[in-house]
Every structure is written in C-alpha cells, then in structure tokens.
Amino acid sequence: MAKLARIHCINKTDKMNPHERIESVGGVYPNGSRWRxxxxxxxxxxxxGEWEFYIEEDGIVVGLIVATHDGQKYIKTAADDIHPNNLLLLAECP
Structure with missing residues (x-):
C-alpha cells in the first residue's frame, strides 16, 4: 500500500508554461517539521507506486497524477484538465 503525503505548498519558476512552472512541492510531517x-x-x-500525493481544498481531497504534455511529464491534480491550476493556487513553500 502506498504512503500518503499531503501537498501544502509549491515553489514556482519564472516560466510561463503551466506544465513547467512548479519546481518543487512541500508539506508538513506529523511532528510539525516541513518537507520539500x-x-x-x-x-x-x-x-x-510507493507514494500517493494529494491536496485538500475546501474539505475535498484531490489526488495528484502524472500527466504528459508535448512529451514532458508534469504533475497535476486528477480534477484538472490540461492546466494544473489547483496546484498553482497553493501558497509558496517557505
């Protein structure tokens, strides 16, 4: 069974392409320390298959998936179409 990790924040690049804008993701361990x-x-x-990542938005849990666009892999939420907007709306990681 895969381990679960909640994504709380992201770090973006300066690129305008939504599939390349996120360079890292982060969250909080049960002990309160941060990971990225x-x-x-x-x-x-x-x-x-070792990990499953998700975000929680307004009490709704949405899983992350790997998608490919123009031959490039990126992550997005399962609820998004081609633009990973749910992730782009998360706060920046400290």
Whole structure:
C-alpha cells in the first residue's frame, strides 16, 4: 500500500508554461517539521507506486497524477484538465 503525503505548498519558476512552472512541492510531517522535494522526485514517487500525493481544498481531497504534455511529464491534480491550476493556487513553500 502506498504512503500518503499531503501537498501544502509549491515553489514556482519564472516560466510561463503551466506544465513547467512548479519546481518543487512541500508539506508538513506529523511532528510539525516541513518537507520539500522536486517535481521530478514527486513524479518518480508516484510512478513507482510507493507514494500517493494529494491536496485538500475546501474539505475535498484531490489526488495528484502524472500527466504528459508535448512529451514532458508534469504533475497535476486528477480534477484538472490540461492546466494544473489547483496546484498553482497553493501558497509558496517557505
């Protein structure tokens, strides 16, 4: 069974393409300390089946998936179409 991790925040690049704008995601461990990792690591974790990531928005839990656009892998929420807006709306990680 995959481990679950909630994404609380993101870090963006200056790129305008929504599929390239997020460079890392982060969250909070149960002990209160923060974690952050690259999108490429998050993609590896999802594809390996070891981890499942999600966001919670207005009490609704939405899982993250790996998608491909123009040959490039990126993460998005399962609820989004081609633009990963749910993730882009999260706060910046400290």
């Amino acid at each position: 990792q690259s999108v490429s690591q998050t993609i590896k974790d999802i594809e390996s």
